[in-house]
Amino acid sequence: MRLRRLTVAALSVAALVLPLSGASATAAPGTSGLKLVATRDSLLATHYWYAQTYAGHPVLGGYYAKHVDKTSGRVTIDDGRMAVSGLAGTAAPRVATASAKASASNRAKGAAVASEVAVLPGSQAKLVYSVLTRSTAGTSRTLVDATSGAVLKTESLIKRDTGTGTVFSPNPVTTLQDESLTDQDDANAAVPKRAYKHVRLTNLDGSGFLSGAYATIIDPVATQPRSSELEFNYLRANDHFEQVMAYYSVTEAQRYIHRLGFSDVNSEPQDLTTTGFTDDNSFYDPSTDGITFGTGGVDDAEDAEVIWHEYGHAIQDAQVPNFGSTPDAGAIGEGFGDWWALVMSAAVQPDTDVTPLACIMDWDSTSYTDEEPHCLRRTDTDLTYADRIGEVHFDGQIWSRALFDVYNALGRTKAATLVLEAQFSYRPNTKMPAAARVTVDTAKALYGAGAAAKVRAAFEARGIL
Ligand SMILES: [Zn+2]
Known part of the structure; x- marks a missing residue:
């Protein structure tokens, strides 16, 4: 789900109040939040990219961007946060990390090189392990349900041209x-x-x-x-x-x-x-x-x-x-x-x-x-x-x-x-x-x-x- 783009006129970067439905970017686990992941400088603006978080975990596919015009100070918000419901703010993985990695490795036919707990958004959001595996065919990401241990999906991350x-x-x-x-x-x-x-x-x-x-x-x-x-x-x-x-x-x-x-x-x-x-x-x-x-x-x-x-x-x-x-x-x-x-x-x-x-x-x-x-x-x-x-x-x-x-x-x-x-x-x-x-x-x-x-x-x- 993509939320709307909105423009916040002439707010300075420091004074910008992020519209976070009642929570700030530094809110405690259990609520929605944002985490600054990249700042990019272009000819006309400075661009701040945030990852959407929930209960302190990244929400897969969710993003939030703030573009600040260098001349006017005009701020444009691109709100790509995803809806997360049906998941308790205190949810914790029941499956062990090692077990999730093994499942991902098995499914994607590659060695597990990284994993993190994340939130798969939706009306019935899930807590998952997002596991990166690598093989001669490149890197894949596999989502393992952190509650049931089931492999939900695996996808190749490489950009193919051959x-x-x-x-x-x-x-x-x-x-x-x-x-x-x-x-x-x-x-x-x-x-x-x-x-x-x-x-x-x-x-x-x-x-x-x-x-x-x-x-x-x-x-x-x-x-x-x-x-x-x-x-x-x-x-x-x-x-x-x-x-x-x-x-x-x-x-x-x-x-x-x-x-x-x-x-x-x-x-x-x-x-x-x-x-x-x-x-x-x-x-x-x-x-x-x-x-x-x-x-x-x-x-x-x-x-x-x-x-x-x-x-x-x-x-x-x-x-x-x-x-x-x-x-x-x-x-x-x-x-x-x-x-x-x-x-x-x-x-x-x-x-x-x-x-x-x-x-x-x-x-x-x-x-x-x-x-x-x-x-x-x-x-x-x-x-x-x-x-x-x-x-x-x-x-x-x-x-x-x-x-x-x-x-x-x-x-x-x-x-x-x-x-x-x-x-x-x-x-x-x-x-x-x-x-x-x-x-x-x-x-x-x-x-x-x-x-x-x-x-x-x-x-x-x-x-x-
Ligand atoms: Zn001819």
């Missing part, structure tokens, strides 16, 4: 080195268990939803998983699996971008939708800044390379407002997305004859390609700038091949850093030659003339420069 999840990384075809896998209408049986990986889900906001600093699932709440323990383990037939995939893959990409030193490349919770769109397609929508993954064929969000491709569009849109307004710029967008998928995949997939790194979306494409290896597109074609046909995905292969050569010449870290840095200076309506020149100049600024020459050679090989 959970666990089950994912494909990047996809089962590459993980199992098996081009014969097929969707089989989203059946769990279609993919052996060893294709799954258990991973840490980081940067979560602790709400229990798949929401965090870099990604947030915006499917209808009723369709979203929620776990107070932040455990998100599902198999592919469960729609929650794609939600975990999307959250994890985008977050990993943004964490990588941060490791490269960029703190402002789409560094915000990316809106992600994985249910409700039944086409075998996915898209980034710049007007909503959201990514939608289709569920036709292999669910698109079951292949991290699809997720990273779409995230590539979000990255470019964040770097250059309205990027991609011409066919050439659109092709750069598609080519970068494919290449970004390759860059991310390189950390988690083997580059083999069965699943070459240059083959993009190996799992998603099993639904619509017959040839092996199954690829939506490749980044190692011999297409040149003269081969453009005005279709952004096709033409994008010219750009992705140039970036693939840059990747092979400079290595993953330098290539990714270079391309992200250069893209900040691309025009929204750029053509490939102009964007290539910016990239060469950026390579020179970052890594010197030798690196710039290799980058220039990659674009020259495509006839772009």
